[in-house]
């Protein structure tokens with residue numbers, strides 16, 4: 001068991017007859033999946049029908065025990081996977097219509113043409129290798145098919161094949177031919193391909209004098225390029241663009257706006273039904289508060305984008321931190337389509353080493369109330385079309401997938417891929433249900449005979465499912481505790497973003513790329529003042545939220561130091577000083593990981609040895625790293641607080657000097 005089969009473990013099927021009047025490659029897959037996975041009544045007959053039912057949406061379906069109804073072949077396929085999942089997890093099949101929350105449910109791969117993966121911790125790219133090795137092998141196709149199947153089984157219907165820091169190479173003929181081959185394997189599984197493009201491609205590839213989006217030659221070049229793409233890949237999804245962001249070229253290089261740039265590409269894509277996903281991840285070193293910049297840049301452009309442009313907004317205003325408040329752009333851009341971007345790969349959450357189930361973090365963001373259109377204007381409802389009549393709705397997740405045999409580097413990181421797909425399909429699913437499903441599908445091996453199967457199922461649920469599920473559900477809060485409790489953020493090591501480095505601030509370096517910019521620790525206290533007396537980032541939120549966040553007594557403590565700079569002896573709700581509370585939080589993060597180790601060791605009888613040992617070793621590394629985080633942050637901040645670490649708490653085991661000296665070699 002090397003984890004390669006993900007949540008699609010092979011189970012011996014019972015016999016089933018399938019009736020389906022129509023034929024297509026997608027329906028053939030649907031039929032084959034039913035035959036190979038059927039766990040319902042033996043000798044049942046299942047009918048697949050496409051009757052054009054108005055209540056069923058485009059990808060949606062309606063299930064009974066013996067029928068799957070949908071309006072499209074893809075809908076049937078999703079219905080099949082849902083039926084099989086319910087059989088395996090023993091959930092009831094209830095007959096209601098099941099429509100996806102978002103029209104486009106997309107993975108973003110940060111894969112480079114040389115095969116490396118930016119922020120990838122699971123080996124090299126499954127799509128690209130060595131720049132010129134573009135020949136498609138049978139092995140490539142097999143892997144892409146497995147990938148497509150895994151995605152379809154959780155409802156993902158789009159994938160961006162290359163890094164947002166895009167190489168212009170991707171638009172050259174050889175690369176497009178490989179994209180075509182990938183698209184052919186993915187198509188029957190209902191998955192469209194998209195590409196990230198570099199905004200200066202016209203100048204870089206065609207030697208045009210400019211890449212100005214208002215220049216006629218540039219416009220014509222993009223039109224011709226898009227036409228070429230569609231002649232090769234007729235159902236191509238569209239383009240993802242990181243422009244005028246972190247040194248990437250963009251419309252601002254030519255004195256144009258993000259709308260000018262996005263609309264130029266949107267016009268080229270429009271005749272073919274393609275979309276532009278234009279990222280709002282922008283900030284410059286000049287402004288005083290990075291957290292405010294995307295909002296300031298994009299709000300004046302609201303309503304100026306074509307209807308096939310979607311603004312792709314990271315969940316928080318800074319950058320995929322263990323905890324951030326939601327980005328103030330959600331709900332505030334009322335006349336433009338907006339899509340959330342999550343990061344499935346754990347760049348800031350312990351890479352593929354730490355066990356961190358991200359579903360609670362995404363749930364927290366999606367269910368946050370923006371109040372933009374009254375109470376209940378959650379981020380989910382502001383982006384899924386419930387509140388604003390967006391022409392398109394979408395959600396993206398930065399993939400954690402690579403060539404490692406278990407795809408994600410850590411067996412538990414597979415749960416994050418799974419959770420992203422499930423939440424993209426149903427934005428109201430609860431993390432507990434997602435964890436439950438994933439554990440049952442991934443780890444449950446039924447005993448062979450019926451009587452022992454029943455006993456085993458109960459034993460398995462009590463001894464494995466419940467404790468391991470609880471570990472998953474607690475794991476994100478644990479990571480927040482030992483890394484960045486109480487609203488701290490971006491204090492991790494520069495570049496790698498793995499270990500702690502709150503002190504790191506070389507002279508002549510951009511301050512907004514150093515931790516002290518974010519924690520602002522000094523003798524008088526800690527935290528970033530984003531209130532009305534500070535940067536006034538609170539002012540970007542809608543009332544009553546703005547006032548609530550502005551007052552430290554009302555601000556949720558999980559965001560306290562995000563919005564406030566407070567003295568070390570500030571009194572918390574539980575009566576502790578801020579300093580003591582910080583110490584307790586770091587310590588409880590470590591204690592939580594300690595308890596995860598115990599939970600996992602107890603789970604050993606229920607797990608195959610390969611996965612058991614791999615997870616056990618990762619937990620050991622996670623625990624060492626959590627202790628390092630605690631010691632580094634507490635000893636570093638103690639230099640400012642000058643207060644003792646409460647005596648109930650385990651003493652540090654590292655010296656700050658040694659940690660700083662060894663710095664990146666600590667893990």
Ligand code: BDP
Nearest residue numbers: 118119164165242281319320
């Ligand atoms: C940052 C990553 C960087 C990405 C950037 C982005 O460190 O590698 O290129 O996000 O999203 O968090 O564009």
